[in-house]
Amino acid sequence: MVLTLYGFPFSTCTKRVAVVLHEKKVPFKYVNIDLATGEHKKPEVLEKQPFGQVPYIEDDGFVLYESRAIARYIATKYAGQGTAGLVPPPTDIQASAKLDQALSIEVANYDVYAAKAIYEGVIKKKFYGAADEAAAKAAIDSLSPKLDVYEKILLKQKYLAGDELTIVDLFHLPTGTLLPFLGLDTLDNAAMPNVARWWTELQERQAWLAIKDDIASVETY
Ligand SMILES: N[C@@H](CCC(=O)N[C@@H](CS)C(=O)NCC(=O)O)C(=O)O
Numbered sequence: 001m002v003l004t005l006y007g008f009p010f011s012t013c014t015k016r017v018a019v020v021l022h023e024k025k026v027p028f029k030y031v032n033i034d035l036a037t038g039e040h041k042k043p044e045v046l047e048k049q050p051f052g053q054v055p056y057i058e059d060d061g062f063v064l065y066e067s068r069a070i071a072r073y074i075a076t077k078y079a080g081q082g083t084a085g086l087v088p089p090p091t092d093i094q095a096s097a098k099l100d101q102a103l104s105i106e107v108a109n110y111d112v113y114a115a116k117a118i119y120e121g122v123i124k125k126k127f128y129g130a131a132d133e134a135a136a137k138a139a140i141d142s143l144s145p146k147l148d149v150y151e152k153i154l155l156k157q158k159y160l161a162g163d164e165l166t167i168v169d170l171f172h173l174p175t176g177t178l179l180p181f182l183g184l185d186t187l188d189n190a191a192m193p194n195v196a197r198w199w200t201e202l203q204e205r206q207a208w209l210a211i212k213d214d215i216a217s218v219e220t221y
Pocket residue numbers: 011012013014035040052053054055065066067068
């Protein structure tokens with residue numbers, strides 16, 4: 001049975017999973033959970049995702065939530081198809097450790113600030129009428145010195161976990177592409193040529209272009 005992705009089109013977390021499904025050329029059925037009407041807090045959703053959030057997947061009866069865990073599951077299960085190397089083989093202990101390191105970097109040094117900025121500056125404006133521009137700016141101000149460190153890392157290696165593209169690079173796309181809506185060239189910045197090089201390449205990936213504006217079921221590749 002085809003894998004089912006439950007999500008919401010404007011959800012950055014749903015896009016984090018959808019881009020990996022496309023990279024790995026995994027056909028999937030997309031089911032919309034309407035966050036705007038509170039569908040994510042209904043008992044049938046809470047049974048699958050106890051925090052009442054999206055995304056989650058069902059794969060032959062196997063239910064999984066948390067976008068990063070889902071992405072890793074997909075990249076591992078479908079290692080032999082689509083884009084190669086998004087996760088290293090578990091037997092490569094050092095590459096796996098470097099991926100874990102980069103995954104922690106993304107959560108602790110990037111997403112905590114980028115997601116906050118997007119929530120305060122973009123989501124609040126779109127769904128609740130008014131942005132909190134001061135809170136968005138504070139989050140961006142906290143993100144900036146972290147990106148200076150990204151620049152140092154990306155000067156030495158092509159991607160965040162080493163010289164191979166992995167899932168963690170893709171994880172930056174859903175929030176990073178919304179930062180310009182806050183009037184910021186945070187990631188595409190001449191003062192950070194290696195971040196800009198990395199970021200430009202990521203944004204041009206076919207898998208991202210396929211889902212950036214809309215997520216739809218895919219029957220076959
Ligand atoms: N850590 C979770 C976060 C999930 C999350 O916050 N999802 C958002 C959409 S991007 C959501 O469902 N928000 C509604 C809510 O929290 O009530 C993941 O990565 O899957």
